[in-house]
Amino acid sequence: MGADVVGFRGCALQxxxxxxGFLRKLKLKSYKDAxxxxxxxxxxxxxxxxxxxxxxxxxxxxxxxxxxEVAEFTRRVSGCADCPxxxxxxxxxxxxxAYPIDAAAEEVLFEVxxxxxxxxxxxxxxYHQEVMLRFExxxxxxVERRGTAQGALCVLERPLEHSWHEGxxxxxxxSADVLWALFATLDDARGISLVxxxxxxxxxxxRERHATVTGTLAELVRMGDLARALSTVPGGRLVIVD
Numbered sequence: 001m002g003a004d005v006v007g008f009r010g011c012a013l014q015x016x017x018x019x020x021g022f023l024r025k026l027k028l029k030s031y032k033d034a035x036x037x038x039x040x041x042x043x044x045x046x047x048x049x050x051x052x053x054x055x056x057x058x059x060x061x062x063x064x065x066x067x068x069e070v071a072e073f074t075r076r077v078s079g080c081a082d083c084p085x086x087x088x089x090x091x092x093x094x095x096x097x098a099y100p101i102d103a104a105a106e107e108v109l110f111e112v113x114x115x116x117x118x119x120x121x122x123x124x125x126x127y128h129q130e131v132m133l134r135f136e137x138x139x140x141x142x143v144e145r146r147g148t149a150q151g152a153l154c155v156l157e158r159p160l161e162h163s164w165h166e167g168x169x170x171x172x173x174x175s176a177d178v179l180w181a182l183f184a185t186l187d188d189a190r191g192i193s194l195v196x197x198x199x200x201x202x203x204x205x206x207r208e209r210h211a212t213v214t215g216t217l218a219e220l221v222r223m224g225d226l227a228r229a230l231s232t233v234p235g236g237r238l239v240i241v242d
Contacts, residue, residue, distance in 0.1 A: 097223060114173065134181075
């Protein structure tokens, strides 16, 4: 369970397959990679895999069928060598952020945005003003689906909170609001660029505190790299499905 992040730039294969079809191929490739890592080759021919894509119910798929479909897709992504997003990596326009979001990532992400509220012009301030304010407050799922329960979106038991005075009113922001906005589809270069800047700063802060950036933080840094590259492509869209 997690968020699939796809940088759509309108290449021939993306246009042919469409948003849903292209995402399906990417997810099948991920399922095959996971199966190959976990199951010895001699056991794979009889393997059945429950494949779930987006909000669709899981579908059982035989490994040989999965292998054939992924092989055909892999053959067709040869054009990725000329992709401006990923320096030629096959299907590198895809990133994945697994749920639940770990505590370190939620804390650093929230800190970067909150610090920005006190520093006009900072990436945290610009992200809050130009991206977050487009969206309603986070739905109940980002507030309640937490902890160790199955299906949790975040490890922290409760969202982090920050309040401040502005224009005679008390404003309130939670880490649930930040995450809700982060995992929203964007189709404008400015918004996509700010996602890239924000996650680059998250990575910088994380590296100051940890010898290595792992877990959700590493996945967010990868998402930020994709967003920064995509923001330079005319008509690019950052499509997120969770």
